[in-house]
Every structure is written in structure tokens, then in C-alpha cells.
Amino acid sequence: MSKDLSPLFREPRPPKARPRFRCSAIESAVQATATLTQAPDVIAMNSVLCTLSIATQGHADVQTLGGEAPLSLLLLTIAKSGERKTSCDKLASRPLEKYQRKQLATYDQQLRLQHSRKSPGCGAVFEEEDDEDAKNADDIADQEPINPTILFSDTTFEALIEQLAKGTPSIGVKNDDGGQFLGGYSMKAGQRLGTAAGISKLWDGTTLDRHRVGSGSSVLQGKRVSLHLIVQPQVANDVLADPRLIDQGLLSRVLVAWPESSIGYRTIDDPELQKSSTENAKEKLREFEAFVERLMNRPLPTVPHDRRILSPKALAIPPEQMIVLTKFYNRVEIELRPGGDFEYIGDFVSKISEQACRIAGILTIFENPGADHVSLDAMENGIELAEWYLMELHRLRECGVVSPDVRDAEVLRQWLVSNRSGQVVTARDIARHGPRPTFDAVRVRELMEILVAHDCVELQAPNTLVGGARTKWSWKVQ
Numbered sequence: 001m002s003k004d005l006s007p008l009f010r011e012p013r014p015p016k017a018r019p020r021f022r023c024s025a026i027e028s029a030v031q032a033t034a035t036l037t038q039a040p041d042v043i044a045m046n047s048v049l050c051t052l053s054i055a056t057q058g059h060a061d062v063q064t065l066g067g068e069a070p071l072s073l074l075l076l077t078i079a080k081s082g083e084r085k086t087s088c089d090k091l092a093s094r095p096l097e098k099y100q101r102k103q104l105a106t107y108d109q110q111l112r113l114q115h116s117r118k119s120p121g122c123g124a125v126f127e128e129e130d131d132e133d134a135k136n137a138d139d140i141a142d143q144e145p146i147n148p149t150i151l152f153s154d155t156t157f158e159a160l161i162e163q164l165a166k167g168t169p170s171i172g173v174k175n176d177d178g179g180q181f182l183g184g185y186s187m188k189a190g191q192r193l194g195t196a197a198g199i200s201k202l203w204d205g206t207t208l209d210r211h212r213v214g215s216g217s218s219v220l221q222g223k224r225v226s227l228h229l230i231v232q233p234q235v236a237n238d239v240l241a242d243p244r245l246i247d248q249g250l251l252s253r254v255l256v257a258w259p260e261s262s263i264g265y266r267t268i269d270d271p272e273l274q275k276s277s278t279e280n281a282k283e284k285l286r287e288f289e290a291f292v293e294r295l296m297n298r299p300l301p302t303v304p305h306d307r308r309i310l311s312p313k314a315l316a317i318p319p320e321q322m323i324v325l326t327k328f329y330n331r332v333e334i335e336l337r338p339g340g341d342f343e344y345i346g347d348f349v350s351k352i353s354e355q356a357c358r359i360a361g362i363l364t365i366f367e368n369p370g371a372d373h374v375s376l377d378a379m380e381n382g383i384e385l386a387e388w389y390l391m392e393l394h395r396l397r398e399c400g401v402v403s404p405d406v407r408d409a410e411v412l413r414q415w416l417v418s419n420r421s422g423q424v425v426t427a428r429d430i431a432r433h434g435p436r437p438t439f440d441a442v443r444v445r446e447l448m449e450i451l452v453a454h455d456c457v458e459l460q461a462p463n464t465l466v467g468g469a470r471t472k473w474s475w476k477v478q
Helices: 024-037 043-055 086-120 123-127 132-142 155-164 192-204 235-238 243-248 271-296 320-336 343-349 350-369 374-400 406-417 427-433 441-453
Strands: 058-064 069-071 076-077 170-175 208-212 217-219 224-231 254-256 305-308 313-315 424-426 457-459 464-466 469-471 474-478
Touching: 024 043, 024 086, 024 271, 024 350, 043 076, 043 086, 043 224, 043 254, 043 271, 043 350, 069 192, 069 350, 076 235, 076 474, 086 170, 086 271, 155 170, 155 217, 170 464, 192 208, 192 224, 192 243, 224 235, 254 374, 271 350, 305 424, 305 427, 313 350, 320 350, 320 374, 343 374, 350 374, 350 424, 406 427, 406 441, 424 464, 441 457, 441 474, 469 474
Parallel strands: 058 313, 076 224, 076 254, 170 224
Antiparallel strands: 058 069, 208 217, 424 474, 457 474, 464 469
């Protein structure tokens, strides 16, 4: 068998260099994270950008060409084992984790105080107090504390919904092994479309209705969720090539990045210079963490009667920024025409100007939490970043992503080469003894059709005699 299918799923061509953040604190954080971990700087960029999205999404929405939108982002980074993605994401998440630890400690104290005030024998003491401050303290203590957990990793979509219903209204999912989430219960065959639709609604910032037997109905509004999954290339292929997720629209909302590997190029030429670079990177990262912590300590804007429902302000786009945004929109829209560069990724292109606005809003709030409009610098930088993600998806859709059928066919081809080279095989033989993609005769025929089309096997005439018996389906292994 001289031919194989590997050219159909070779790794994609090299990506363009990532765009730089114009905000020095953010750019320094990305470079520092990459320096300290020696991970590809694109992983650092996505990790830092998700941290920024989580920190800002509760404070503001942003005007777009199609109305207001949250500052939430959905990010997917593709990287194989050994790229130090765990260390990278951990560094970028450190200010969020620090904030969460403090809030959880306060939350535990509130629960204990509430419990003690409700315990028998405590009431008489407070009835004797006439001090107004003490009464106010009682009122606050009697309010049900809100679970302040903001970061989730190994979770399900149902667990996220439960947290949003009872806890803080702004959360993030950051998982350096995204296969856990994508391969978990929420993304199984029977749940995948429902989960995808739910995540899409959260990204849109619309009301999410949940109706479940036993747990009743709930309506979630004023919630924000950002997500960053880092996945292996094989898992990425399964997701990006899934026609259900493409048709549903989830993938059009995801910013995807597949950096070149840094494995094998992380040598240390000068230990003293390396030490100096490390210390400088740590200092830059501490400055970034201080920015994020100050932002996280700002109270979230919520409706008066319910601290679980956000009421963020809307960042306006002034006329000058709107002109820049419109030019970008028109430029990519033209490429959707027949023969254009983006003809086959229209689903993603339709939301790319909104992605630019979201990123611009994040950059604006990070630099100036009190801002009421997107700055020109932030808008231009948001467009630069959004266009980079656009070209990255174009690169992956063009030559880097294959369907699961093609990949399974290659697994079967390799098995046939090793175990049945030169023989005539039947669907029953492959179904019984072949690799995992071939569970039954129907699946065997589907995969063998691919191999026939690529001249890897030759289809035999019906009723060919194989092993002393005539069979309807058989193939000669080349």
C-alpha cells in the first residue's frame, strides 16, 4: 500500500506573528508569562486575554455595529503535551486566584456569622442593642451570602449554570486540559448541542431559560462567562470539524489559536542573562497582577434588588472609532464574496467586528475602569487582534483541520498495512479484529470508501470468495 492519507491532515502552515498589545502593562504581562514558562507567546496571549475578560466582563458591555455586547470571550488554544501550557495559564490566572481565595475566606466568615446569629440563645442579646450600626450589621448578616467562586476548570455546563444561579454573576472557565470539558458529560453526543446553545447564549449575554424535571425552571439574566480551553491537536480536530457545532454557531464565537511549538528550542545560552530576564519578568507580572486586583476589588454593578444580576454600563463608540470599525467590517465583508479569502468561514466573519469591539472594550476598562466610551487606541488594537484571530482560523480551516472520518480511515489504513497487507479483507473481519474506529460493518464500509477513493484499497466484486465463503463486501489491500 503505497499511498496514505497523512497529507490530508498535516499540521497547518506557520501562523503569522501575534499582534502586540498597545497597553504596556498587558504586553509586558504576556512577554513575562512567556519568559517565565518558555511557552509559545500565543499561549501566554490567550491566557492573559482570558484573565482580562473575566476581570472586566462584569463591569461593562460595549456598543457594536449590531447593538450592545458583553466583554466575554471564548478562547481555544491548540497545543500538544510539553508546551508548558499549565504553567502559563497558572501564571496568568494568579491575580484571579488570589482574589478568589480572599473572597472565599470572607464568605466562610459570613456563613459562620449567619449561623451563629440564627442559633438559639443569640436573639436576646441583639434585641437589647439599640445602636443603629448594630442593627444594620444584623440586616447584612441576615442576607444570604453569595458564593464568590469565579474560576472553574474541571466542571460541567450544568454545574456552571448552578453556580450562576446561586453565586457571583461573573465567572470564568480556564482549563489547560480542555479535553476534560470537551470530552465530559456536557459534550457527549446527546448533550453537545444543548451545551453549545447554552454557551452561545451566555456569550451573547441573552437570557438563558432552564427547564428540568425535578429541579424546576429557572431564568438566568445578567450573567457573564468567559472561557479558555487549551486542547491537544487531536481534540481540536474533533471540535473544529464537528458540523453540528459549526451549524449551531458556537464555533463562530470562538477565538482559536494554534502556535508553533517551542519544544526543542528552549535552550539557555547565558545563565546570568536568563536569571536577569527572569527577575525582570517577575516584576512585570507583579505590576500586571496589581492592575487586575484593583479591578477585581471594584464592586460589580448589579440591579438594586438582587446582587446576582449584573447591570453593567455600556461603552459607547464615538464617531471617529465607528469609522475605523466600519472600514474593518467592510474590508472583511468583501472577502465573503465568491472566490474571496473568507468565502468558507462566513460564520466566523459575521461576528469578527463584534469580537473587535469586545476586545476593545476589555482594553478600555482595564486601562480606565471609569470610562464611558471606547478609546481610539483600544479600538485600533482590538481590530488588530480580531483580524489576527480571523487569519488564524482561516489558516486552520484551509489546511489544518480534518474530519474525524478521514482520521479514522488513516488509523484503519495503518492497521491494514500491519495486519492484512496484500490480502483480501471483508467487512466482518475488520469489524471483529480491526482498530477502534471500526465498531460495525456499516462503519467499516464508510471508512473503506475513503480508502478506495484514495487508492489505498481496491473494492472487489460482489460475492467474491474469501476464506472459503462468498461475501458481499470485500477489498484488496494494496
